[in-house]
Amino acid sequence: MEGPSGGLVRMSGTHAAGGFWTRYVFSRDHKVIGIQYILTAMAMGLVGGALAAWIRVQLAWPGSAGISPEQYPSLVTMHGTLMIFFVVSLALVSGLGNIIIPLQVGARDMAYPFLNMLSFWTVLPACPLMLASFFVPGGAAAAGWTAYPPLSALKGAIPGSGWGQSLWLLAMALFIASFTMGGLNFVATIFNLRARGLTMMRLPLACWTYLVSSILGLLSFPALTAAAIMLLLDRHAGTSFFVPSGVVIAGQVQAHQGGTPLLFQHLFWFLGHPEVYVLVLPALGIAFDVIAAFSRRPPHGYRITVWSLIVVAVLGMVVWGHHMFTSGMNPYLGKYFSVVTLLITLPFAAIGVNLVASLWRARLRWTPAMLWALGLISAVGTGGLGGVYLGNATADLHFHDSYFVVGHFHFMIGMVTLFGTFAGIFYWFPKLTGRLMNERLGRLHFWLTSLPMFALFFLMHLQGLRGMMRRYYEFSQDYVAPVLWLQPVLTVLAFVVFASQALFLINFFRSPFRGESAGPNPWNATTLEWTTPSPAPHGNWPDETPSAWRGPYEYSRNGNESDFELQSAPAAPGVLPSKR
Amino acid sequence: MGFMESIDLSPGEESRIRADANQTLVAILMAMAAMLFAAFTASYAIRRTSADWIPVPFPSLLWLNTALLIASSGTLELARDRPVHARRWLRATLALGLAFAAGQILAWTELAAAGAFSPGNPHRAFFLLLTAVHGAHLVGAFLACGAALGRSRSERLGPCAAWWHFVGALWVYVVIVLRFF
Ligand code: HEM
Numbered sequence: 010m011e012g013p014s015g016g017l018v019r020m021s022g023t024h025a026a027g028g029f030w031t032r033y034v035f036s037r038d039h040k041v042i043g044i045q046y047i048l049t050a051m052a053m054g055l056v057g058g059a060l061a062a063w064i065r066v067q068l069a070w071p072g073s074a075g076i077s078p079e080q081y082p083s084l085v086t087m088h089g090t091l092m093i094f095f096v097v098s099l100a101l102v103s104g105l106g107n108i109i110i111p112l113q114v115g116a117r118d119m120a121y122p123f124l125n126m127l128s129f130w131t132v133l134p135a136c137p138l139m140l141a142s143f144f145v146p147g148g149a150a151a152a153g154w155t156a157y158p159p160l161s162a163l164k165g166a167i168p169g170s171g172w173g174q175s176l177w178l179l180a181m182a183l184f185i186a187s188f189t190m191g192g193l194n195f196v197a198t199i200f201n202l203r204a205r206g207l208t209m210m211r212l213p214l215a216c217w218t219y220l221v222s223s224i225l226g227l228l229s230f231p232a233l234t235a236a237a238i239m240l241l242l243d244r245h246a247g248t249s250f251f252v253p254s255g256v257v258i259a260g261q262v263q264a265h266q267g268g269t270p271l272l273f274q275h276l277f278w279f280l281g282h283p284e285v286y287v288l289v290l291p292a293l294g295i296a297f298d299v300i301a302a303f304s305r306r307p308p309h310g311y312r313i314t315v316w317s318l319i320v321v322a323v324l325g326m327v328v329w330g331h332h333m334f335t336s337g338m339n340p341y342l343g344k345y346f347s348v349v350t351l352l353i354t355l356p357f358a359a360i361g362v363n364l365v366a367s368l369w370r371a372r373l374r375w376t377p378a379m380l381w382a383l384g385l386i387s388a389v390g391t392g393g394l395g396g397v398y399l400g401n402a403t404a405d406l407h408f409h410d411s412y413f414v415v416g417h418f419h420f421m422i423g424m425v426t427l428f429g430t431f432a433g434i435f436y437w438f439p440k441l442t443g444r445l446m447n448e449r450l451g452r453l454h455f456w457l458t459s460l461p462m463f464a465l466f467f468l469m470h471l472q473g474l475r476g477m478m479r480r481y482y483e484f485s486q487d488y489v490a491p492v493l494w495l496q497p498v499l500t501v502l503a504f505v506v507f508a509s510q511a512l513f514l515i516n517f518f519r520s521p522f523r524g525e526s527a528g529p530n531p532w533n534a535t536t537l538e539w540t541t542p543s544p545a546p547h548g549n550w551p552d553e554t555p556s557a558w559r560g561p562y563e564y565s566r567n568g569n570e571s572d573f574e575l576q577s578a579p580a581a582p583g584v585l586p587s588k589r
Numbered sequence: 590m591g592f593m594e595s596i597d598l599s600p601g602e603e604s605r606i607r608a609d610a611n612q613t614l615v616a617i618l619m620a621m622a623a624m625l626f627a628a629f630t631a632s633y634a635i636r637r638t639s640a641d642w643i644p645v646p647f648p649s650l651l652w653l654n655t656a657l658l659i660a661s662s663g664t665l666e667l668a669r670d671r672p673v674h675a676r677r678w679l680r681a682t683l684a685l686g687l688a689f690a691a692g693q694i695l696a697w698t699e700l701a702a703a704g705a706f707s708p709g710n711p712h713r714a715f716f717l718l719l720t721a722v723h724g725a726h727l728v729g730a731f732l733a734c735g736a737a738l739g740r741s742r743s744e745r746l747g748p749c750a751a752w753w754h755f756v757g758a759l760w761v762y763v764v765i766v767l768r769f770f
Pocket residue numbers: 061062064065085086088089090092093097152153154155415419422423424427462478479480481482503506507
């Protein structure tokens with residue numbers, strides 16, 4: 010592609026024509042890489058979903074699914090691992106982040122396109138590695154997605170502790186490397202490649218959430234890296250960082266001594282809790298952008314939202330102990346973790362209130378993207394309420410490791426993140442393909458996914474209150490009898506959810522060819538990505554990249570809903586800051 | 590092909606923004622490394638309270654190594670100060686860094702020969718762990734400053750120097766932890 014010559018306009022050679030391979034396979038174009046991530050996540054999502062379905066069959070009709078008690082923990086572990094790291098992280102963060110960020114900041118690509126490509130090709134081999142672990146001796150890792158030692162540290166502890174756990178660690182190492190490269194790129198791009206006039210306070214909220222989420226992820230993953238290195242040494246070099254003295258396996262006292270498994274839990278959750286925000290925050294940012302476009306109003310309280318995001322991130326790094334109330338800790342420490350956990354609800358509530366207030370008295374446009382964003386608000390609210398109960402150390406003694414927790418975290422990292430992903434895909438699809446996704450199919454998909462999901466995970470709370478524990482193969486205790494009849498109901502709901510994903514897949518793969526064509530700005534939205542043709546070309550803008558003359562959400566400026574002003578629309582002279 | 594092509598720029602702006610982005614990158618990498626070593630330190634602090642903690646003698650070679658690394662930071666600053674002789678001082682820096690690395694490997698093999706990874710001695714395990722992870726960060730410093738040498742662009746030395754000094758400071762920190770705690 011030849012860019013116009015002269016002045017400030019330089020078109021890169023990076024994305025110049027090139028053959029099929031450099032364009033679509035080893036591409037450095039952030040949009041292609043973003044799509045590659047999303048396709049990868051979809052494939053892994055099918056596996057992760059199938060595992061959930063399989064688990065649910067066992068739970069509803071014990072023994073009929075062909076799962077042995079030894080295999081069950083493997084399935085749960087792999088379902089959780091795949092969903093968190095290989096579905097939601099890849100689709101929502103790496104995938105949509107790649108697509109959105111350069112376009113919204115008005116850059117031709119990421120700050121480091123080669124690193125970006127490398128990041129994708131690092132995580133891709135991790136997928137077959139992770140899946141291969143089902144077929145190795147002993148089967149897949151079974152220590153939970155949290156990989157607690159000693160199950161994860163002693164190769165002979167349970168069948169999945171051998172080969173399966175080794176592959177798990179290897180695949181996770183690749184994932185962490187990839188996610189780190191991606192995060193560095195996001196931050197450098199948002200900090201340093203913003204268009205002229207695009208000050209931080211003119212940044213769309215989606216970009217803000219990706220920025221905060223990336224920094225948070227980059228600063229918390231090192232704790233897991235440290236833990237993983239020590240775990241590897243414990244497994245393969247005979248050290249004993251995490252393995253206590255006197256562990257007996259098959260009648261044999263192990264040589265390891267003096268280590269402490271609690272240390273691993275601390276290191277793991279130092280990442281684990283922030284990781285939830287790494288996933289949830291971008292979903293919230295997408296919801297803000299989508300809701301602004303379809304309520305035709307600026308989101309309520311932009312500045313408060315930005316500051317709340319920052320506070321959430323900072324507090325998010327010091328609350329990890331709330332996952333360990335029952336692991337044993339000094340009661341004063343427990344009190345501390347309770348208090349900061351409850352504190353974090355304040356900035357979250359501010360964000361939630363701003364989301365809801367953005368809707369107040371607006372005339373809504375019920376596109377599928379908007380439906381997902383609204384569903385997201387409801388999931389954040391419900392899931393967040395559950396969190397308030399769990400954050401109380403005393404109450405958590407009862408709730409811990411029960412289906413109350415399973416219900417709670419599926420609301421947050423299951424529903425909120427997926428809803429945000431679907432909202433984002435519907436919303437930015439035309440920018441990538443030049444065509445709209447089918448609205449009717451989209452709405453059907455929304456209702457058939459969101460309602461059963463809501464019921465499914467809400468009812469799990471009730472089972473948890475009755476004492477049903479997570480990661481159990483079968484329930485025969487008297488005290489859970491009153492909620493056992495729910496099991497088949499939940500399984501049927503889960504199957505409705507899975508089946509309805511077919512609607513999404515059809516819509517996603519048909520619309521690039523059959524969809525209604527979209528102009529550059531099908532939603533009459535305001536941010537910079539809507540200033541370029543759809544699909545956005547290699548290099549994002551066919552000629553000059555845009556400048557930002559105003560804030561990101563100039564909707565209904567004079568109370569007139571058809572009024573909106575693109576961020577790039579020049580204002581009166583002198584308004585454009587020369588700063589990037 | 591970096592991000593130069595990623596945004597429309599006048600040539601002057603271009604190199605300034607490239608430098609800014611590199612600065613961002615290095616700043617975050619430093620924060621990440623700090624978090625990594627904080628995690629190791631916390632583990633160290635917890636693990637050392639157990640009964641099987643037997644401090645290993647601190648190899649005196651490491652004091653020499655420390656001096657070499659500090660000196661290398663000095664020569665790197667000289668390289669930045671004197672653009673005319675930048676390449677010479679940069680070479681001296683890399684040589685000092687290599688000497689440090691060689692010394693580290695020497696001390697490392699000695700410890701490993703003594704059975705460092707035997708289950709019974711967590712302090713020795715931390716010794717090897719921390720020096721090895723620090724070594725991995727040093728490799729990054731070599732790559733960054735080696736690349737700068739290749740291009741002989743002393744104005745590009747900022748991020749590479751920041752990382753080099755950081756790795757030096759990190760080493761001093763590791764020495765303090767291992768020797769005095
Ligand atoms: C309709 C979809 C889903 C269903 C029916 C489902 C079902 C389940 C069930 C029943 C369990 C608990 C099994 C047990 O403890 O015995 C579980 C665990 C889990 N799920 Fe899901 N899930 C779904 C989607 C997701 C999604 C989208 C995520 C996203 C991040 C996710 C993340 C997890 C995690 C992290 C665990 C815990 C794994 C562990 O205990 O190590 N799930 N899921």
